Amino acid sequence: METYFHSVTLDENKCMGCTNCIKRCPTEAIRVRKGKARIINERCIDCGECIRVCPYHAKKAITDPFDSIYSYKYKIAIPAPSIYGQFKPSFSRNQILNTLKAIGFDYVYEVAKAAEVVSFATREIIKKDGFKKPLISSACPAVVRLIQVRFPNLIDNILKLESPMEVAAKLVKSEVVNKGYALPDEIGVFFITPCAAKATSVKAPYEKERSNVDGVISMKDIYIKMLNALDRPEETDILDKAGYEGIRWAGPGGESTALETDKFLAVDGIHNVITILEEIESDRLEDIDFVEALACTGGCLGGPLTVVNPYVARKRLRKHVIEAKEKSMPKTFQEKYDSDLVWTSDIKYRPVMKLDEDIIKAMKKLETLERINKELPGLDCGACGAPSCRALAEDIVRGIANETDCIFKLREKVRELAIQMAELEAKMPPVLDREKGKR
Amino acid sequence: MDINSIRLHYEIPGDDFTIAGEASSNVKKMLNQLGIAPDIVKKTSIAMYEAEINAVIHAGGGEANIEITGEKITIVIKDNGPGIPDVELAMQEGYSTASDYVRELGFGAGMGLPNIKRYSDKLDIQTEVGKGTVVTIVVNIN
CATH class of the missing domain: 3.30.70.20 (Alpha-Beta Plaits)
Structure with missing residues (x-):
């Protein structure tokens, strides 16, 4: 198993x-x-x-405690682009990044910079054509896993390129080693994450054997530490090297707008993502080359481990994007990235909704499921512990719930029982059934 | 009743695009629960969706009857609409009699029947002008 x-x-x-x-x-x-x-x-x-x-x-979300960085001699932070939206606009990107050094990291590398590498590779794929349309972004691991369990027909549409996080970890490791700052086995690379899905993708990656990232630290967990360190004005290093294209990945549409095509669709919020994936699976979306689907409303800026309201964060991010543009930073993707970005392993369909391995047995179960469902009240109240009446019916045929878990069904049964008891109570055995007063 | 088959029945309401396609998405969910191969589920749900939408657009709704056995899925969409005067013409890609309003909603591109044919293993259309249409779609499992 x-x-x-x-x-x-x-x-x-x-x-x-x-x-x-x-x-x-x-x-x-x-x-x-x-x-x-x-x-x-x-x-x-x-x-x-x-x-x-x-x-x-x-x-x-299980992430690594901050102190885990001390198990490495050379500690590297790779913050997700969403980090820029978490602080007041008066702080510059370079200040925010230097804060990571102030709180204990030896080196900082922006995931936004690696995002530009991925954007570049994606543009190449789209230019070459010959891919299954539309390509679906793999930036959000929750969406990839959603496809794995609910949209098996779309597995081939997934953009099977490594994530900016993985690319950043790989690039920074070789950068640090090449500069002679540390030996490979002394380095610990820590992703500063806005979400749980990224933590899972480091601990249990689907795209390859082992992640390049050594630990994942929740943005929430280091927020206070960073806030306290932000006031110290020392900006020792120039760390803000990513261009605006990479920074924009933090919000919805950011990955798409870097692709130099209008034939994209960006959707955020897991329930919205599901409706769009339904459309794609049914061949109902036309003329679209690329779909950016993000599980959180507001994209990574709305991640469950972020601190600031996603809409406020988005406004704040805009400032950093504009500044990066004004500095007319060149597209930083100049250094050649040689390693192949393509996934080395693949994901397989996990039919988690299947009722039984044997189709005939599954059909019988489905039939029972439908019959039970019809008899349930249809209120979807959730009091039974299942999300809907149909889900309860499904749990019953799977053998993990009972019909009387439904409080309405239970009440019905109690009422029937009460009526029966009342009826029984009225019936006197003939030997006792005497008129009152006559003894 | 044959225990080795599942029969489903849905009413298809007319002229309501917001709930059009509900029957086919329910059927899709059930086929996934039966563990039917993803590509078969896709074929079935697209073919049924198109037929369902046709009944909504052209015939003011109708009904869908589905039978699933271990071998095949049979979908019968029946309406009491105007019927199709020339089935051969209607089967041509791009041929459409849908109104501008329907086209504005993104339907009526003349791909409905051709798509049904494309995604089904057997297609039968019984139609009579003024009386209605019965579309029978068969998709083989495995």
Whole structure:
């Protein structure tokens, strides 16, 4: 049995067993059992939607603690472009990046810079033509995993190029070694992440055997540390080397606009992504070469591990984009990137919705499922612990739930029982059935 | 009733584009639950969607009856609409009698019937002008 690593997990102590997360999960991967939310591992795509909606903050993302950087002699931070949107516009990009050095890293390399490398490679693919249209971006690992479990026909449409994070880790490692700053085994590369999905893609990558990244630190976790260090004005190094194209990757449409084609569609928010993927799978989207699909509303700026409101962050990011443009920074992709960007392993369809291996058995189960579903109240209240009446019916045929888990069904049964009891109560055995007063 | 088959029935409401395609997306979900190969699911759902949309656009709705066995999926879309005067002409790519309004919504490109033919293993159209149309689509499993 395959095991699945997930960054998204539950804090049992905080979970109240409410229905918020089960109803919003895009893959119906959560059930409430014994008063606690349970994540069905093989269905979870680590989108982080449940982290966002949980009112008790019981859903969390497993990332590495900040102190884990000290297990390496030479510590490198590779911050996601979304980091620029987290601080007040009065701070320059270079200040923000230098702060990472101030809090303990030896070297900083912008993932935005590597994003330009990926943009370049993507442009080449689109120019050459001959790809399955539309190409679907693989920048968001939650979307790739969504395709893996729900849209098997679109697996071939995925842009199978390494992510900017992986490219950044690879580039910075060789840069540091070449400059003679450290030996390969002394280096620890840490991705500063806006989301859980990226943490999963480092711990359990689908595109290759092993990630180039050594650790993942949540943006939220180092935010306070960074804020405190930001006031110190020392800007020792010039670290802001990425051009505006790379910075723009942080928000929706950023990856697409770097492609020099109008034939793109950018969609954000996991539920919106699903409707667009439905359209693509049904051949209903015309004249589109590239689809940028991001699980979070507001793109990576809206990641569950970011701090600032995604719309505010987007406004702040704009300033950095304009500044990068004004500095007329050359497209930084000048140094040749030799290593191949193409994935070395691939993803396979995981039919998690399948009811049974045997089609005849699956048909019987489906038939029962439909019959049960018709008898359920159709309120989708979630009180049974499943996201909808149909999901409960599905759980019943899978053998992991009972019809009386439905409180309305249970009440019906209690009522029937009460009527029967009342009827029985009225019936007196003939030997006792005497008129009152006559003894 | 034959336990080795599943029969489904849907009413297709007329002139409501917002819920058009609901029947085919339900069927798609069920085929995935049956573990039917992704490409077969795709063929079936596209062919059924097009037939469903045709019933909405041209015939004011109708009904869909689906039978799934271990061997094949049969979809029968029946309407009481105006019928198709010239089926051969209607089968040509790009031929459309849809109104401008329908075209503005992105439908009516004259690809409906050709697409159904393309994605089905067997297609049968019984139509009578003034009475209605019955479209039968068969998609083989494996």
